[in-house]
Amino acid sequence: MRGGRFTLKGSVGVEARISQVVSEAAAVIQGHVPPSALRTLALIGGYGRGEGGVETRDGIERPHxxxxxxxxxxxxxxEGLKAELDRAMEPLREQHGLGMDLGITTVRALRRSPCMVMWYDMRFGHKTVAGDASFLPGLKHFTREDIPPDDVRNLAVNRGTLLVINEALRDRGSLDGEARRTIIRHTAKAIIGYGDALLYxxxxxxxxxAEKRRRMVWQRDVPDGFRQLYDEASAFRLEPDYTRFAPRELGPWxxxxxxxxxDVHLAxxxxxxxxxxxxxxGYVDRALTHSLREGGFQPRVWARRVRNVVRFRPKASPELGFGARLGLRLGGPRGVLAAAFPFVAFEVGETQGAEFARQVMGAESRSPADLRRAYLRYWGESGDPNFAHVVRKFGLSL
Structure with a gap:
């Protein structure tokens, strides 16, 4: 394996454990993919960057x-390769008590893809596990300057949806130990995601x-109180300590x-x-009208919009202008989620926005709980296919 450490603060022991798990996972994956078909297999995310989290439980360090x-x-x-590999890796997940996620793409898809945040992060923060170590660094069109603003907005919505899930857990009633840990972990991820968007x-x-954490310290145009939240969440990400949250009431936090x-979302x-x-x-009208200009004239963007026009029939609020209604139709389900999100997640108190969210997602009322349920149903159908696992795990009623 190439690329150095997996963590910033982990011991030799936890580094060796992660290395062993990665090697075992690589062997499983390579057992299902002929060498001639594989260009590269990489570890990405926090451990691929060398900045993965390490939790200490009962005096023992473990990956977080x-x-x-x-x-x-x-x-x-x-056809079926992804499901086949997910099944093959399940024994490793259970044996090591670790989540393992696998994405599959092709050489052509990466070479033709616009520069999304995840691809920029991947190019500079990964470890090659097998195959061509020069391929990912050679994707020179993945630069910070080429990341489109709407992809950063999508990042914020994805991370912010964790807060909606948190509130759904709070709606459920008593919070057991696992639900409390989930809320704390989700909140830290959301704060970091929003800090990333703000830095962009x-x-x-x-x-x-680590570099983003340093850069946040020197930024002037940061909403009041957010800098400290970001620093605390960044520290938690590297060395999560759930015990320090025990005395703190989760609700007020x-x-x-x-x-x-x-405040950060609006900024x-x-x-x-x-x-x-x-x-x-007026945010909904502005955001949906602006979406008509996103992506320029890229063929793949307009192909997706044509599909949305054919397949998607949103319930549009009559108060929207023509451009906003068109943007809603062309944007598809993900566009609905992005436009409705602030009024669901933050309850910003803008009646027109809440009514838009109610109508477009088919919520029973404008109450925060009803909007959350409708949003999460929509999210499970159109945003995150893995969300069903969360619903089952915590017994959420949507």
Whole structure:
């Protein structure tokens, strides 16, 4: 394996454990993929960057985050390969008590793909486990300057949805130990995701967690109170300590975080939409109309929009202007989620926005709980196919 350490602060023992698990996972994956079909297999995410988290339990260090693998094939995978590999890796997940995620793509897809945040991070923060070690670094079109603003908005929505899940857990009633850990972990991930988005719009984004933490300290245009939240979440990510949250009431802390992140979301959207002093009033119309300009004239963007027009029939609020209604139709389900998200996650108190969210997602009412349930149903159907596992695990009623 090439690429050095997996963690910033882990001991020799935990480094050796991660290395062993990665080798075992690689052997399983390579056992299902002919050498001629494999261009590269890489470990990405925190451990691929060399900045993975280490948790100490009962005096023993153990990996805290999932192991994220990316399999790059020479040509399109055979049907069912992803499900086949997920099943083959399940014994390893159970044996080591670790989450393992696998993404599959092709050489052509990566070479033709626009530069999303995850691809920029991957190019500079990965470890080659098998195959061509020069391939991922050679993807020179994956640069920070080429990351589109709407992809950063999507990053914020993805991470912010963890807060919606947290609130659904709180709606459920009593919070047991596992639910409390999940809420703390989700909240830290959401804070970091929003800090990443803010750094991008301030021109200071970097692929390294450690470097982003340093850069946040020197930023001037950071909403009040957020800098400390980001620093605490960054420290937690590297060395998670759940015990320090035990005396803290989760409810007030969750409310504070949502308030802070609502300010960051609005600041980032003001930069993305080029609207100084952006307010929540009229936000939906502005955001949906702006979406018509995103992606330019790229063929794949317009192919997706044509598919949305054919297949997607959203319930549009009659108060929206023509451009916003068109943007809603062309944007598809993910566009609905992005436009409705602030009014669900942050309860920003803007009646028109909440009514839009109710109508477009088919919620029973504008109550926060009803909007959350409708949003998470929509998220499971159109945003994250793995969300069903969370619903089953915690017995969420949607």
């Amino acid at each position: 985050n999932n192991l994220d693998f990316l399999l790059v094939l020479e040509r399109a995978p055979r 719009f301030l021109g200071a984004y970097d692929w390294s967690y 969750m409310d504070e975080v949502r308030t802070r992140l609502a 980032c959207e003001a930069a993305r939409l080029s609207v100084a002093g952006l307010k929540w009033s």
